Amino acid sequence: MKKKNEKNVKKYLALILMMFAMSTIYTLPYLRYSFFTALQDAMGLSNDATKYGNLMSVYGIMNLLMYLPGGIIADKFDSKKLLVFSMVGTGALGLWMATWPSYNGLLIIHLLFGITTVLTFWSSSVKVVNLLASSGEQGETFGFLESGRNVIGLALSAITLALFAYLSKKVNEVAGITFVIVLYSIIMILVGIVLYFMLPNFAKDPETTNASVKDSLIAMGKCFKMPITWCLSAFIFTCSIMTGSGSYYAPYLQEFCGMTVAAASTYAVVRTTVAPILAGPVAGKASKKFGRSTPVIMFGCIGLIITNILLRLVPGKTNVLFLIMVIMVLTAFSYSCNRSVYWATIDEVGAPKNVVGSITGIASMIGFLPDAFLGTLYGSWIDNFGMEIAYNKIFTFCVIVSVLGLFVALCGDRIIKKAQKTQKTIEKK
Structure with missing residues (x-):
C-alpha cells in the first residue's frame, strides 16, 4: 500500500x-x-x-x-x-x-x-x-x-x-x-x-x-493502416477548426453586438482559458466512467453541432449579447472536452507502446492542417461576401465539420469497444 x-x-x-x-x-x-x-x-x-x-x-x-x-x-x-x-x-x-x-x-x-x-x-x-x-x-x-x-x-x-x-x-x-x-x-x-x-x-x-530507426519506420508504416490513427486525426482536425473559428468571435461581438475592443479581448481570454480548465476534469471523469473516451467526444461533437446551429440562427444584436456569449462559451467547453481526452484513444484501442509516438506524429500532421488554411479561407469569405454572410458561412462550416466529427467518433467508439472486448477475452483465457 x-x-x-x-x-x-x-x-x-x-x-x-x-x-x-x-x-x-x-x-x-x-x-x-x-x-x-x-x-x-x-x-x-x-x-x-x-x-x-x-x-x-x-x-x-x-x-x-x-x-x-x-x-x-x-x-x-x-x-x-x-x-x-x-x-x-x-x-x-x-x-x-x-x-x-x-x-x-x-x-x-x-x-x-x-x-x-x-x-x-x-x-x-x-x-x-x-x-x-x-x-x-x-x-x-x-x-x-x-x-x-x-x-x-x-x-x-x-x-x-x-x-x-x-x-x-x-x-x-x-x-x-x-x-x-x-x-x-x-x-x-x-x-x-x-x-x-x-x-x-x-x-x-x-x-x-523500437530497437532501430528502421524498426520505427516500419512501425510508422503500420500506423498508417490503423483505423485509430485516422479517427484521432479527425478528432484533432475538428478541434483545430473550432479553435481557429473561435479566434473570429471577438470581431463578431464587436461588429454585430456592439462590444468594445477591450471587452471583446477580455472575454476572449476568459473563454479560451476558463473553458479548458473546467472541461478537463469533467471530460476526464466522464471518460473514466464510460471506460473509454469516445462517448465524451460524441457528446462534445453534439454540443458543437447545437451551439453552432444556434450561432447561425440567433441574430447578432446587442439585445442578445449575453445569450451569444453563453453559446460561445459552451462551444469552447465542448471542443475543450474533446481536446482533453482524444489522446487517450491511442491506449484505449490497445495500440502498442512502441507506436504511440508514430500515431501522434501522423495524427498531428493531418489534424493540425487547418492552421495552414483556415485563416485564408475565412479571410476570403469576409473580403468577398461581407461580414454577415461570411459569419453565416463560418458557423455553417463548423456545423458540417462537427457532424463529420460525430460520425468518426461513432466509428471510433465501435473500434475501441471491439478492441476492449477482445482484450477481456484474452485476459479470461
Whole structure:
C-alpha cells in the first residue's frame, strides 16, 4: 500500500512537471499573441511587417515538417531524454533571443524552435503521459493534464503581463519584453533539469521503444493502416477548426453586438482559458466512467453541432449579447472536452507502446492542417461576401465539420469497444 502511494505521488509530481513543460514551451514562438508591438520593436522590425511575419511562417512550416519524424524519434529514443533536451534547448534559444540578434539570427532561432518544440517534444510529451497513466485512467489523466496546464499558463501569463507593465513604465517596453523572455527561458531550463530527475526511465522497458530507426519506420508504416490513427486525426482536425473559428468571435461581438475592443479581448481570454480548465476534469471523469473516451467526444461533437446551429440562427444584436456569449462559451467547453481526452484513444484501442509516438506524429500532421488554411479561407469569405454572410458561412462550416466529427467518433467508439472486448477475452483465457 505504501509503495503504491509513493508511486502515485511520483506520478502526479511528474504530471505537474509535464503541465509546466507544456504550458511554457510554446510561449516564446507565440509570444507575439500577447506582446505583438513590443516584440516587434525589440526585434528592430517596427518598419518591416513582412520580416516579422516571416518568423512565424518559418516556425509554422518547420512544425508541419517535424511532426512525422518527431513520431519516429519518440518511438526510437528515450522520451525522458528528448523532453529534457527540448526544455533546456528551448530555454537556451530564448536566452539567445533575449540578446536581440540580427534578423538572420532570429530566423535561425525560429527554425530551431521547430526542432525543440515539435521534433523532440510534441510526440514525446504525449507518449510520456500515455506511459505514466494506466490503461483505465488515460482519459482522466489527459483531462487532468489539459486543465492543469491551462491553470499554470493563466497564472504565468498574469505574472508576466504584470511584470511587463511595471518594467515598461519604469524603464521601457524593450526591457519589459526582454525580462519576460528571460523569465520563461529560465523556467523552461529548470523544468528540464527537474524532469531529468523526476521522470522514470521508460527506455528500460523494451516494449516502449523500437530497437532501430528502421524498426520505427516500419512501425510508422503500420500506423498508417490503423483505423485509430485516422479517427484521432479527425478528432484533432475538428478541434483545430473550432479553435481557429473561435479566434473570429471577438470581431463578431464587436461588429454585430456592439462590444468594445477591450471587452471583446477580455472575454476572449476568459473563454479560451476558463473553458479548458473546467472541461478537463469533467471530460476526464466522464471518460473514466464510460471506460473509454469516445462517448465524451460524441457528446462534445453534439454540443458543437447545437451551439453552432444556434450561432447561425440567433441574430447578432446587442439585445442578445449575453445569450451569444453563453453559446460561445459552451462551444469552447465542448471542443475543450474533446481536446482533453482524444489522446487517450491511442491506449484505449490497445495500440502498442512502441507506436504511440508514430500515431501522434501522423495524427498531428493531418489534424493540425487547418492552421495552414483556415485563416485564408475565412479571410476570403469576409473580403468577398461581407461580414454577415461570411459569419453565416463560418458557423455553417463548423456545423458540417462537427457532424463529420460525430460520425468518426461513432466509428471510433465501435473500434475501441471491439478492441476492449477482445482484450477481456484474452485476459479470461
